[in-house]
Amino acid sequence: MTYVIGDVHGMLTPLKTLLAKLPQDASVVFVGDLIDRGVHSAEVVDLVRQKGYQCVLGNHEATFIRFFQDYFEGMGYEALMQKWAMWLNANGGKATLQSYGFWENPTPSAAVLDRIRDDMEWMERLPLYLELGTIHPSGLPVVVSHSNITSVWHLRDVPDTYEHFKDIVTRTRDLTCRDIGIINIYGHTPTPTLHYHPRCINVDTGCCYDKEGFGRLTAYGVEEGEFITQG
Numbered sequence: 001m002t003y004v005i006g007d008v009h010g011m012l013t014p015l016k017t018l019l020a021k022l023p024q025d026a027s028v029v030f031v032g033d034l035i036d037r038g039v040h041s042a043e044v045v046d047l048v049r050q051k052g053y054q055c056v057l058g059n060h061e062a063t064f065i066r067f068f069q070d071y072f073e074g075m076g077y078e079a080l081m082q083k084w085a086m087w088l089n090a091n092g093g094k095a096t097l098q099s100y101g102f103w104e105n106p107t108p109s110a111a112v113l114d115r116i117r118d119d120m121e122w123m124e125r126l127p128l129y130l131e132l133g134t135i136h137p138s139g140l141p142v143v144v145s146h147s148n149i150t151s152v153w154h155l156r157d158v159p160d161t162y163e164h165f166k167d168i169v170t171r172t173r174d175l176t177c178r179d180i181g182i183i184n185i186y187g188h189t190p191t192p193t194l195h196y197h198p199r200c201i202n203v204d205t206g207c208c209y210d211k212e213g214f215g216r217l218t219a220y221g222v223e224e225g226e227f228i229t230q231g
Contacts, residue, residue, distance in 0.1 A: 001027065004029045006218045008044050028219075031185065031187035036064075036096050054130060057126040065120055128146075128165070137224070148200060150176075151176070180199075182199070
């Protein structure tokens with residue numbers, strides 16, 4: 001059985017509880033945004049990597065990569081804090097840096113930096129989408145991406161459109177489902193109710209948000225077409 005899990009955003013306890021509900025031999029795939037907002041981002045990345053779970057690139061991992069590219073290329077700590085203030089203060093980056101021991105630490109240890117660099121390099125290898133080899137009840141092939149991919153699926157092999165393709169696949173809030181012969185399972189835009197369409201399934205139910213209708217982590221069982229939630 002294959003299960004696709006929505007945006008975790010550093011929420012380690014709900015993730016562990018949800019994983020415990022799945023079959024022990026389940027194949028697990030994540031839609032990205034493992035990090036930010038919750039206080040255990042580094043630990044979530046560690047769990048996913050240790051278990052060998054598959055994951056696609058989310059916009060929060062993409063921002064983490066760019067932040068630390070600046071750092072490792074020599075940008076000073078204070079300059080980083082100014083340039084990336086929006087990510088740090090509004091989009092949950094501060095919680096991620098705290099989980100790695102980097103926040104308010106202009107001279108982090110070699111161990112901290114080695115861990116960050118290793119995770120950053122792992123994130124750089126994450127694909128923009130995954131074509132699963134499992135069979136959906138509809139009989140259609142299944143594609144996992146961070147956000148809705150159906151508007152740009154036809155551009156996936158066009159080199160000159162890569163940046164546009166990447167931007168849409170990691171950041172669009174468009175939930176419109178185009179019938180393009182695939183089942184697209186994605187996240188990125190939290191919804192208080194499961195957003196299910198015969199061709200598109202949004203599994204981001206706002207795990208990291210403590211407000212009515214949100215606060216749940218969702219897994220979608222591809223072969224059975226079933227949802228399992230925690231929270």
